[in-house]
Structure formats: C-alpha cells, structure tokens
Amino acid sequence: MPHQPDPVTAKLAAYLVDAKPESLPAAVREEAVRTFVNWVGCAVGGSRHAAVVAALAALGPFSGPPRASVLGRSERVDPLLASLLNGISSHVFDFDDTHLRTVIHPAGPVASALLAFAEHQPVNGHDFLHALVLGIEVECRIGNAVFPAHYDIGWHITGSAGVFGAAAAVGKLLDLDAQRMAWALGLAATQPVGLREMFGSMTKSFHPGRAAQNGMTAALLAANGYTSSEQALEAKRGWLNVLSTEHDSQEITDGLGSRYEIAVNSYKPFACGIVIHPVIDACLQLRAREQLEPDAVRAVRLSVHPLVLELTGKTEPRNGLEGKFSVYHAAAVALCEGGGGEPQFSDRAVLDPAVVALRRRVSAITDPALQADAAHVEIALLDGRKLQLHVDHAIGSRHRPMSNTDLEHKFIGLSEDLLGQAPARRLLDACWSVEHLDDVAAIAAAART
C-alpha cells in the first residue's frame, strides 16, 4: 500500500474554520495592528508609482462596479481589481513588512485582499484582524514548509505562498465550511504567482497584488460550489511536490493556534533591501552624534556581511531603483540627508552631485564574522579625526524592532504629502484602532484622495 501523506490541507482547513477571534493572544493582536498600519502606509505611499498608473490604465476599463478604493488615489474599482492594485502599491517601494525566516512580505497578499473584500461585504475590525492573522499564518507556514528550496528554485515566495494566505483570509470572512475551505486552498494552489526573474521590473510588485486577487477569486469560487482537490498541498502532484524539491509538511500544522507567525513579523525603517539596513542605521547614528557635514568627510569605510556586496554592490547606480541595490549610495545619502526613506532612493537623490561625490568616497569590505543585521562603519574626517560605530542589530531587526512611534513616523512620511497632514493623521489613528471599528471599509474610504 502506498505511503499516505499527512492530510495537511484538511487539517489546515479545519483549523481555519474553527478558529475564533477571542482566542488570539493580546500580543498577536497588537502585532497584527502594527502589520496593518505599516501596510496601509506603504500602499498609500506607493500609490502614484508608474506601476500602479500602468496597471490602472490597463485594467481599469475592465473594472466591475466601483465599490473598492485604490489607497492613496481618487479612483474606485471593483474589489478584485482593488486587491491587485493595492498589492502592487504596497510592495512597489520594497518598503513593506518581512517575515525574516522565509523573506515573505506577509501583508501584501493578505491585507490587499481583505481590505478590498471589506468594501464588498461589511466586516468589523474584530473579524478583520482575525482574518489577517489567519491569512498570514497560512502563507508563512506554507513558506516555512518549503523554504529555502522553493525560493532557491526561483519562486518569489510572497506570490507563490501568498495566494494561500489571501484565499484563507477571505475564505474565513466568507464563513466557508471545511470542504469549501479546502477547495479554496486548492484553487489557490493551482494559481501560484511569481518568478524571481522578475525582480528589478514592475512585475515584482505585481506578485503580491495578483496573489491577493487570485486568493480572493479562489475563496469566492469555493463559496459558490466550484469544486477542487481537497489534498492540494500534500498530494503527489500537489503544490508542495510540484513547486519545491524539498518540504516539511509538519511546519504547516505543528502548533496551529498556539504560536503565530505574525508575532515575528518585521518592518523596514529604510526603503531598500534589508541587508543594507545596518549600514544606514550606523551612518544615521554617526551623523546625529557628531552633527556631521558631508563636506567634512574624507572617506567612509564599511565592514559588512558578505551578502551585502553580493546583493547590493552597485558602485555607480544610475537611478532610484538601482540606488536600492547600492550600499555605497545608501551610506552616502544617509550621511548627506539624515534619512533612508523613499526620497533617499529616488532618481533625484541618486543623481544629487553632493551624494554622488560622497558615494565615491565610500569603500566596503566584507567580514564573514558579522551577522546579517550587523555592520561596522569608520569615517575619516578632513580634520584628521576618525569616527567609528558598530551596529550589532539594525533598527527594524527582530532584536531592535521598530517602535510604534517609529512606525508612525514612517507612515506619516509615506502618506502626508499625498493625503495632506490632517487626513494622514486621521487615517493613521483609524488604522491603530482598526480592531474596534464596526466597518473596516471606513479605513479604505479615509485612504482615498
């Protein structure tokens, strides 16, 4: 008799159907609110990017009844299209949340689907936050089961695993029974999104958006009796075997309901690849401590984890997007401008003569003894002084998470130019109190211009 795989799809579906919002620990709920605040800020901030404009121009003419908001913009579209567009804008700056173990960006697929769905069918904050936690739980656990093999093959795991999170979250709000929840997971499994080859083009941010849209589609189909496999994950020709060379399916079900992946979510203080964060952190600290002027700097010498130069070793970036992959630019702009937000990774910043001049005085060596969230920075001044600073754990890492105040600054920085100062503040306050809203659609409305 052939070996029967562990029926993880059915187990996961049963857990999702039975889960109760009351059982969420307070710390999990708090982290879910932080995840949501960070996601809304990123989605509003990215909403004027050319990728969003192009997607809206291409697909807007096919939109159904315009019941859902494109965050940060004036347009309304149907909820399925809104989930795509908000997923694109929330990821396009590469500034959204990160599940460090799998490099999944958890909120994009799940929150994009949920908020758009909340404009289709009223949802209170209690249920909304619960569905957000469950969706993120599903995508990150499936990610845990196949990481790193699945990612190494070339799947952009945020899209390929994220689709399950969106299906589970919307399926929970649709109150699917266990069989239909399994079908929703099956319909998600058959629609994975995202090859890593797309990194560097607009298609990267398409991935969380399309995962949101595909997951919502899966849940809607299942709710209407569209049948699928009930062993979509573990079957011989199911998702785990087809999309990965290795997997541990116990990661999907062990300790369900007793530990939560959202509890280890992390948020970026800087709008660039996470490996550069320790260097930016060190440069900002040195600048503040010494009240440094860029003109006073003779040379900057960075010691970094080997991955930093492998991933972000561009010495002469030509535009904002390439700047995100240049540790030299990141150090120079942090010293010049005292920040590491999206403005510091714009075309303007990357081409600024003062930044370019300082960038060319930055050198870097790798030190395998350094952890990924550590860096050492030495600055030689023209007056002969030498400064140095060692960062053990960069701001935003799990050891030094961003505080709520940090998240507020990030949110306001991303949104107030687009929404106006008072509306941005009101939106932020609404996000912090999401759990207590009678109708979460109010947040989407407050994020429209």
Place this chain on the structure above:
Amino acid sequence: MPHQPDPVTAKLAAYLVDAKPESLPAAVREEAVRTFVNWVGCAVGGSRHAAVVAALAALGPFSGPPRASVLGRSERVDPLLASLLNGISSHVFDFDDTHLRTVIHPAGPVASALLAFAEHQPVNGHDFLHALVLGIEVECRIGNAVFPAHYDIGWHITGSAGVFGAAAAVGKLLDLDAQRMAWALGLAATQPVGLREMFGSMTKSFHPGRAAQNGMTAALLAANGYTSSEQALEAKRGWLNVLSTEHDSQEITDGLGSRYEIAVNSYKPFACGIVIHPVIDACLQLRAREQLEPDAVRAVRLSVHPLVLELTGKTEPRNGLEGKFSVYHAAAVALCEGGGGEPQFSDRAVLDPAVVALRRRVSAITDPALQADAAHVEIALLDGRKLQLHVDHAIGSRHRPMSNTDLEHKFIGLSEDLLGQAPARRLLDACWSVEHLDDVAAIAAAART
C-alpha cells in the same frame, strides 16, 4: 564568463511582431478554422455545466462593462471574465482539441482570450485567425521544449504553457512592439496555471480559462507600459528552469514561420480521455457492421495499450465524470447506444441498468505491442458466434483525422439542443467562414441565447 542562454524570449517576441497573416500556408489556415469550429462547439456545449454556473455566480458580481459573450448563454460580462468562462466551458467536457505530442489542449487558452478580446476591440477574421495560429504556435512550442518533464512533475501543461499562447495572441492584436511583446511573455511566465492534482474536479477546466484570462491581462499590462523581464523563458530563474527539470529551448525557435504546430492539431470524436478512443471506435464499427443488440452479447474482451488501464481502469464508475475514466463503461455504452458523445458520459448513461449489465461483461487485457491509437475488440455472442475487429488508428488520430463533416456532426450535437436547430447551423456556418468576417464579434453574438 558564465554561459549565456539562448535569448529565446526575444527571438519569439521578434517573430510574433514581424509575422504577417499573408505568409500563412493555406493548409495551416484551414486547420486553424477547423480548430476554431471545434472550440466553439465545445464551448457552447459545455456552457450549462455546473462549473460554468458556479464561476458565473461567484465572479459575475465583479464583472466590468458587459461587452463580451458567454458562449451558449444569455449573459454578457467583461472580456476578461468572458475569457475565463469560455475557457472553462470549452474544456469541461474534456472534448476539446489535443496537441498529441504534449497533450496540450491548444484552443482553450488562446481562442477564449481572442474571441473575448474581439468583443473589446474590433478584429477582422484575417487577423483573428492569424493571432489564433500564432498563440497556438507559442504555447505548443514552449510545451514541446519541456514535455514530458514538466508534465511529469505535475503541471497541467494546458494552463501552464497556455498562458503564453493567450498573451502572444492578444499581444499580436494589440500590435505590441518587440519589447512590449517580451514583457507580455514575462507577465505570462509569472502567472502559470494548473496542477494535475486538480484533475477530476471543476478546477481542471478552470486552467485553460484562467490561462486565457492571465494571458490577456499580461498583454494589456504590457501594452500600457507595465515592465517585466525580457528573458522570462531562458533566464536562470525563468520559466523553463523553474517549472521544468529538463528543457530544450531550440524547440521554441527552430523553424519558426516554416512549420506550424496547429497543423498537427487533433479533435476528439468522443467525449472522454483520448486513450479510450480506439476501443469506442472498434465497438461502434462492430455494432454497425453486425447490427448488434446488447442483449445478444455474452462477453466483450478488449486488448489495449497499457496506458488505457492505468488512466481509465475504473470498473465501477458512479457518475458521468467517472465514466470518462472507465474503458469498461465506454465499450458498453458504445455498444448499447451507438455513440460516444457527452450524452454517453452523463450520469444517466453511466447508471443505465442495460449499460451497467453489459459493462460487467467487459474485460480488458493490456498488450504492449499495441500503439496508443490502436485496440483489438473480441465479442462473444450468446448464439456462439465470435466477432472481432482491430483498429490500427482510431478515428480522430493523426492518421485518421475527423473530416469536416465529422466536425459538423460533433458541433451540431453539442449545440443544437442549447441554441436551436437553425441558430446552431447559422453559428456553424459563421465559424467556417471566420476568416472572411469583417468583425469576428459577430460569432460571439451568434453563440448567445
């Protein structure tokens, strides 16, 4: 210096952009018309299936402006949704066309996208047929490059390769330049659809539909400047490497424009898995030749290719869908009813006491010496006579293709109960003359009830 892969994405894009309808050989155009006739008949025939009803109920509320037809039905929806629904209905009977080398069902993803697009933007029959040929060329060549490894892993190749065909075909009608055509292929590559695990559920027919919708989405995005990789097929983390363990990328580009995969397309005379076709063919010939009555049959003994019992060895099917995977039912119902169409694979037929009684007198042995399109049938009669018939090449195989008259009978059988006799005939005539229409949308309109 690392090995540079053959830039097949760019070569394919350049070919698609440069291709001219005038260069299509007459035989290729004729086969394209046959492919289209067969596809329209299947889509109309499947249009009342529960899968179509469920998908329409789930997604209809999100439809944009209803400019496109759901073939065989009265509803109109937006063209993207129409491409999904028509793709589902055209495959749900498993009665559509087959590219035998790859088991791709070529028309589903491509024609479903093209006809819906033709209701969005007027297209004449000349350009329409050319785009159909090109889309099928792209999906089948990409399929050739990865078959069988890609299919063996567990991908439903009709969806996973079909998305390229839809993107290329719609991209051609959108008159994309070479860069945007490459982006369209990139956006297709990142949205493969379909795990084989879904076979036996409604999700199987979702695959060609979603491939059509994803491919049209890819072309629309690219047309609006949504950027993607321009090496989506051959890159280290591109589609060929990520979705297959082996590939031969020369299959994609060798002889482009001089040989056409649509020229070897095939059409099913019977509404079930193609491996059973030789048995049905033999039973129908014996029944007609001997004017057999089922009650006169003592026993039926089948000799078949080994794959037949592996794929269709169900001895006691419980419903119509399971009947499609039972060579025993297929032989019995062919002898009882003199046919092998969708009515012979309905719940009614599978549960008919006379068919069940005869089915239990059917036995089968495998013969590795038989080709896949061959079968040997022996019938022992109650009066002691023994009959036998050997089929070398089943009707519908490349050696004995369905004639245009066969295709007409199939089309009418699928459509006249739904559309009415005269409208079905008018629709058929319009399909045969598709190449000469000023506006192909007329066919979609004629297929509405």
